[in-house]
Structure formats: C-alpha cells, structure tokens
Amino acid sequence: MTKPLLEVQNLRKVFKKADGSQHVAVDDISFHLETGEIFSFLGPNGAGKSTTINMITTQLTPTSGTIKIAGRDIRTDPINARRKIGIVAQHNNLDRGLTAFENLVYHGRYFGMTTQAAEQRANELLADFGLSEWRQDYVKSFSGGMAQRLKIARAIMHRPQLLFLDEPTTGLDPAYREILWDHVLRLNRQQQTTVFLTTHYMEEPERFSDHVAIYQQGKIRALGTIPELRQLVPxxxxxxxxxxxxxxxxxxxxxxxxxxxxxxxxxxxxxxxxxxxxxxxxxxxxxxxxxxxxxxxxxxxxxASLDDIFVHVTEHPTEMEVKTHA
Amino acid sequence: MHNQTTLNVFWIMVKRDLLIQWRNWAEFIFRVVMLPFILILTYGYVLPKIGVLPASFPNDLFPGMVGMSLLITGIHGTAVPLSMDFNNSREIEDRLQAPVPVMVTAWAKMFVGMIESWIGALLVLPISLIFMGQSLRLHLTTGNIFLLFLILLLSSFASAALGLLVGTIVKPNQIAAMFPGFLMPVIFTGAIFFSWSALVKLPFYQVLVLVNPLVYINEALRHTMLGASNAMPLTYSLLGILAFTILMGVMGMRRFRKMAVR
Incomplete structure (x- = not known):
C-alpha cells in the first residue's frame, strides 16, 4: 500500500484574540489525500478552511498536530513540502509590477526551472489560459478574471504534485471556469496531480471530487464520497x-x-x-x-444535491457522524 | 547542490526587486535626491553664503549628507516595499513559497536595500560638488579609501537591517507618519550638522543621541573623509555601527520570520 500524499493528524490552530481570549479556528481535524485524488473542502465563510490550507502550505504554524507531505513532516522539512505544492490563494497576490509572462517565468525560476524551460512553459500556459495577447502587459492592468486565470497558471507552472485551489473560480465567467477545470482535470489525469479544493460553487465538487469534507467551526462534520454523504440527509x-x-x-x-x-x-x-x-x-x-x-x-x-447535503450537515452539526476517509 | 539552488533563488529574487525598481527609476531618483538636495542647498550653500553659517561648514556637512542619504535610502528601500508586500499587495507570498528557506527572501530584500543605499550615497556627490564643491577639503588617501569602502559597506548593511525591522513593524497606513515620527528625529540627531564631540556642552543630549545609528555612521565617515581629530574615535564608531547592525538584523530577521510563517 502506498503512503498518502498528504496526511493531516489531529491538526489544531488556536488564535489569541485582542481581548486575551482564545479562538479555536481548527479543532483537531484529521484526514488524508491519496495521490491523484480531487478532494473538496467545503464550509461556510469563516469556518477555518483557509487557516487549514495556510497550515498545510507552511504559511501558518499549527498549534498542535502533524502534517506530512509524501511521508515527511512539513515542520521539519518545509522546503520539501513547498517543492511539491502549488497554491491559488483567494486574494490576488500576483506581482503587479511584473508582466504576465514575467510573473510565470520568475515563479518557475524560484522553483529551479532554467530560464529557457520557464519561458517555454510560461508561453504554453499563457496560450492555454487565453492570456497570450496580454503576455507583456503589467498585471496591475488586469481585470479580476484575467488575474485569476494567471494565478492558476502560476500555481501549476512548476507542475506541483499537490495543488491547492482556494475558491479558484470566484470571479471567473462560466467559460473560463470550464477552461480551468479542463486544465485541472488534465493535470489530475495525466500527471496524477492531487487537488485540494475549496469553493462555494457546489456543482464543482459534485462534478469533479473523489471525496468531500464538510467543515464547520473548525471541525470536519462529514467526510466521504458524494454517495456516502448523500446517506447523511434524511x-x-x-x-x-x-x-x-x-x-x-x-x-x-x-x-x-x-x-x-x-x-x-x-x-x-x-x-x-x-x-x-x-x-x-x-x-x-x-x-x-x-x-x-x-x-x-x-x-x-x-x-439531494451536494448543496442539500451541505445545508443539512451544517444545520445539524451535532447529529452528524463523521466518516473517516480511509 | 542545495546551497547552489538557494543562492540561485536569492539572485533571482534580487533581480526581480531590481527590475521593479528600475521600472520606477524616475520616482526612485526623485525620492532619493530631494532630501539631500534641499539640505545641501540650504545648509551647504545658502546659509554659508549669507553668513549665517561659517564658510567651512559645508566641509563638515558633507560626510553627514553621505551618511544620511545612505541610511535613509537603505531604510526606505527595504522597509516600504516590505510593509506593502506583507500587508497590502501580498506579492511576497509567491517568493515565500519558493522551495528555499524563507529567510532567503529577507536576505534578498536587504541586499537590494543595500544596493539602493549605495546609489543614495553616490547621488549626494554631484549635488555636493555643484553647491559645495569649492568648500570641500577632503583628506582621502589610498589607505583610507579602503576604510571608507568598509564603512560604507557596513553602514549600508546597517541601513538594510534597520529597514527590515521597520518594514516588519510599520503598516502601510503608518508609512506617512514614518517621516516626521522616525526619519526626521534620526536625521536631526544624527550628527549631520554637528560633530558628536561638540555636544560636550550638552552632556545629556550627547548621551541621548548615541541611540541613533546615524551618529556612528557619520562620525566614522567624518573621521575617514576629513581626517577630523574632533570625530568620535574610529574604533567606537565602527563598533557602534556593528552593534546596531547585529541588533537590528537579529530583531528584523525574527520579525520577518514571524510575518512569513505566522
């Protein structure tokens, strides 16, 4: 049996509030992702999804618990973890002083690609995401949808094994949503890229996910395949x-x-x-x-759609039996 | 191999920062030149010309102008982009995700701040030559050229270290307050317009200004450039710069790590 690509064990994050009290953002969650699967992490706003992603992607230190990527603890080997992951953040964190092409090339160079390889891949991705025409334009002039496409292109520039998509299709029109998913599915099928998705569009996990976790107030309320989760509604x-x-x-x-x-x-x-x-x-x-x-x-x-399951699970949190994803 | 990769990424990050700065070169020159220009014009030209200040004053002023421009440009060049990156644009996140230690990003930022501080110091030269050229009596020998280079190198490192600390503390909405609240006191207590030893008549003030790293930088430059016997002993000024660099550097690095991996 192969090791999971991502293993999260008893992960917890507690923030100290300004008044000295504590806020438990992530409360003892455990799950794992196999290579090549698409995993959706769904929850209301403020549920702790981004906090979880930030911890897994080495941007935030957990209060307790362990995270392993390809069998290695990210606390002891964060560089190995970062080499394997790509992130599309919710916010626009593109380099606004660089052109679209430069954003991709610099990212590739940070990940050890040669200039030639980075430029070639950047051109391919710009063409794939319909951005070739704006190749030499500064990102600060980009619309929200264009910036979002470029963020996705940048995240997959170095061919990560584990791709985090934090609400990636927010602000994208339906046509580019399809293009994004075409890309992600191609990566997933051809290169066995594992995808960790958060989204508010329930049709996306319903169409593409192997497993779904419903997350609320720092806890995983339900976890399983969609047919498994369907059994949770009456x-x-x-x-x-x-x-x-x-x-x-x-x-x-x-x-x-x-x-x-x-x-x-x-x-x-x-x-x-x-x-x-x-x-x-x-x-x-x-x-x-x-x-x-x-x-x-x-x-x-x-x-019962995923929307119904989500509503039911989040409105009956105490009744839900958490399934383990094994 | 690992070290080679880290070094490559460091240079790529430096190149990225320099490229962005190069694209804003006019704004950079304006920002760096304006303060020394107005101070040199007033204190190095107008006031000595009308007799308010002695004719020898520009000569005493020159090392202070170099030191000030170097320190302020280095602080600004490191602190402002860092504060904007962390708190506003969050552009730094991409670099922090590179598969190298996160401190490589901090070192790259500091290195660019050092380069900018050198440019800041160099830009003082033509302004000084134009307005104070006739009054300058520099005592530069082959021997102390090397010493001057060392002082400038150490001072630029101190300015970038201070910039790293300031950039990880100050929020973008506080940058406007940085000039009156931080940079002005640094400039006016920084032994630009007076030699530190001249403060002997104000013992409390003489001790108080020792918390300002610009005092050590200017005293070291004054000693080296003018051969001034009234400057602070070189060993003390060099130790002062070194101590400030280490202190600010360590504190800045800690703050940076805290910001990078919250």
Missing part, C-alpha cells in the same frame, strides 16, 4: 416548497404526515421536506398546502 429526494409565509399550522400539518420524515424550515418562506418514499410524493404533499390558508408560490422535487 431522504434521497427532497421537496422544496416556497409559500408566502410559513405558518405554525402548516408545519404542524406536515409533521403529522406519516410519509414525511423531516421538515427543514430554511427561512420564513422556504421549506425542505424529506419524505420517506419517492412514490408520487408531490401528489401527496400538494393537498396539504391546498388545505392551508397559505399561497404556494413554487414547489419542486429533486434529488
């Missing part, structure tokens, strides 16, 4: 209903129905209903709404 199908106002009698009536397992009130107008059965569920639910003095604005039946 039903495979969900009825979504929008009414003018959710009332107590409506909720009471729905709760009394034997074919309904659970009801989740998302806000004052929206309900998610988890049925026991998939048979003619809409036909059974609709009369309940018709009997109530509420205006039904919309109703639809769908399979």
């Amino acid at each position: 039903a495979a199908s969900i009825v979504y209903a929008t009414v003018d106002a959710v009332t107590a009698p409506l909720l009471q009536e729905l709760n009394q129905q034997p074919f309904i397992k659970e009801i989740l009130q998302k806000d004052e107008k929206n309900l998610a209903i988890f049925p026991n059965t998939n048979d003619q569920i809409l036909q059974q639910v609709l009369p309940i709404f018709e009997k109530q003095p509420v205006k039904l604005e919309n109703i639809r039946l769908s399979f």
